[in-house]
Amino acid sequence: MAMQADEIEALIRGAIPDAQIEITDLAGDGDHYAARVVSESFRGKPRVMQQRAVYAALGGRMGGELHALQLTTGIPE
Template identity: 45%
Template sequence: MNPGQIEELIRAGLPGARVAVRSEDNVHFEAVVVSPEFEGKRPLQRHQMVYRALGERMGGEIHALQLTTLTPAEAGG
């Protein structure tokens, strides 16, 4: 799995989200996800929303994912 595929999955699960994923080895990933759906949600809830979008790939094809989840206001627009 590559960063582009992960971005597509997250965007499909969180329509309207801005997503940037990077990885040096295609096993360990870092993602920044900005979505209005995160408004009023705690960090754990936000992460769970992203994990749901990725489904069973978490812990399988995606060994590790470091997440930064922000609302548009938190991201500065």
């Protein structure tokens, strides 16, 4: 079962409330998305820790409901 972009955004926002989130459906199939997540909570954390926080927010849905996620993270400018 595929996920909708708004479901992905809601999961991320639930874990990272201050995040600026952009979700793009790359293939139009609900399985392949790109996400850009920017949050002040990422400041001082290496990119791998930022991305782990986003994957943790998805609660194990990667590889199941969500097949692929091209993820970009960062801090506000």
